[in-house]
Amino acid sequence: MAKKEITVEQKLRALYDLQLIDSRVDEIRNVRGELPLEVEDLEDEVAGLNKRLDKLNTDLDTIDENIKNKKNLIEEAKALIKKYGEQQKNVRNNREYNALSKEIEFQELEIQLSEKHIKEFKAQIVQKNEIIKQTKEKVTDREAHLAHKKGELDAILAETEKEEQALIAKSSDYQRDIEERLITAYHRIRKNVKNGLAVVPIERGASGGSFFTIPPQVQMEIATRKKIITDEHSGRILVDPELAREEKEKMQAIFAKL
Numbered sequence: 252m253a254k255k256e257i258t259v260e261q262k263l264r265a266l267y268d269l270q271l272i273d274s275r276v277d278e279i280r281n282v283r284g285e286l287p288l289e290v291e292d293l294e295d296e297v298a299g300l301n302k303r304l305d306k307l308n309t310d311l312d313t314i315d316e317n318i319k320n321k322k323n324l325i326e327e328a329k330a331l332i333k334k335y336g337e338q339q340k341n342v343r344n345n346r347e348y349n350a351l352s353k354e355i356e357f358q359e360l361e362i363q364l365s366e367k368h369i370k371e372f373k374a375q376i377v378q379k380n381e382i383i384k385q386t387k388e389k390v391t392d393r394e395a396h397l398a399h400k401k402g403e404l405d406a407i408l409a410e411t412e413k414e415e416q417a418l419i420a421k422s423s424d425y426q427r428d429i430e431e432r433l434i435t436a437y438h439r440i441r442k443n444v445k446n447g448l449a450v451v452p453i454e455r456g457a458s459g460g461s462f463f464t465i466p467p468q469v470q471m472e473i474a475t476r477k478k479i480i481t482d483e484h485s486g487r488i489l490v491d492p493e494l495a496r497e498e499k500e501k502m503q504a505i506f507a508k509l
């Protein structure tokens with residue numbers, strides 16, 4: 252459906268109203284600042300630390316299993332040593348005796364090697380338990396910090412979320428009454444200029460937020476509200492101070508009811 256035909260002055264008022272609404276949304280979001288990202292980063296950090304704890308505990312289980320296997324190997328080696336020792340009592344020649352002696356020697360080496368491995372595994376357990384302790388302390392610290400930041404964010408959201416959603420809906424309503432080419436230009440300018448200000452009033456002979464003076468003739472033309480005029484330096488759409496004052500008062504009354 253085609254948008255109803257409106258005067259240039261009505262277009263300027265609608266554009267400035269839209270700017271005031273979007274600027275209010277920007278203010279609300281600036282109050283939140285980096286908090287949502289901080290909360291997200293802390294959540295990721297806590298998740299990473301807990302994943303590390305899971306890995307460390309899995310490593311401990313593996314080390315315990317390795318120690319158990321080495322102890323079983325020691326018991327098996329001791330049983331074989333005993334068995335070969337008994338067999339040596341019944342050998343028929345030196346060759347058999349020497350062969351059994353080598354087997355006994357091999358099993359003794361197996362025991363020594365297994366005991367060395369058990370010692371190393373126990374040292375790893377001590378090291379990993381220390382890392383687990385430090386990691387748990389860090390998790391506790393990060394979780395406390397996360398809870399604090401979430402509390403801050405929830406408090407801000409509780410104060411501002413309803414207003415923000417109402418403003419976003421109102422912004423959409425206002426955009427429906429403005430022709431598409433102007434909305435496109437508005438969003439393009441808002442994206443490219445500082446503070447998202449696409450529509451600004453003249454202040455002390457210059458466009459709002461700028462130090463470049465606007466010639467008196469152009470200021471007079473802006474005041475007639477017969478033509479949409481942009482600042483040649485910043486590209487912003489310009490409105491006269493009186494129109495800006497009237498629309499600010501009107502929109503402040505609307506904001507107060509949200």
